[in-house]
Amino acid sequence: MPRSRLDRAKFKTDPLIEQGHEVFVPYTNLRVFESRQVEKSYGFNKEITIQYTKHRMPNPELMKWMETFCGPRGILWTTEKRDDGISIFFAVPKQAMLFKLTWC
Numbered sequence: 754m755p756r757s758r759l760d761r762a763k764f765k766t767d768p769l770i771e772q773g774h775e776v777f778v779p780y781t782n783l784r785v786f787e788s789r790q791v792e793k794s795y796g797f798n799k800e801i802t803i804q805y806t807k808h809r810m811p812n813p814e815l816m817k818w819m820e821t822f823c824g825p826r827g828i829l830w831t832t833e834k835r836d837d838g839i840s841i842f843f844a845v846p847k848q849a850m851l852f853k854l855t856w857c
Contacts, residue, residue, distance in 0.1 A: 769831045773842030774849035778857065780809050780838050785856055787812050815856065823848050 778785050788808045795801055823830050823843065830848065833840045843849040 767831060767842075769842045769844055770833060773831070773844055774846045776841045776843065776849050776852055776857065777835075778838050778841065782838075782857070785812055785815055786810065818855070822851060 780786055786809050788806055789810050790804060791807045792802060792804045795803075819826070819830065826832075829844045831842050833842070841849075841852065843852065
């Protein structure tokens with residue numbers, strides 16, 4: 754039995770992950786993930802700028818689709834990273850099936 758509040762927090766899991774409907778999306782799915790050129794500025798007056806390519810970023814079209822059809826993140830759906838992809842957990846089974854038909 755956990756003794757402190759911090760110990761209890763370690764054992765809690767998200768109800769969406771426990772009871773949600775899981776859809777696995779591998780990083781090899783080029784329709785969902787893309788590589789983008791990112792530009793960052795830093796320094797006192799943002800005078801230093803660097804550019805680099807960031808891989809495995811979700812497509813903006815996917816994020817817009819998720820907001821429109823699935824609702825807010827953390828309430829109706831959530832994600833969990835894995836080594837070879839991400840798992841998306843949906844609260845509603847119809848949303849999980851719609852996601853599979855549209856993006857997988």
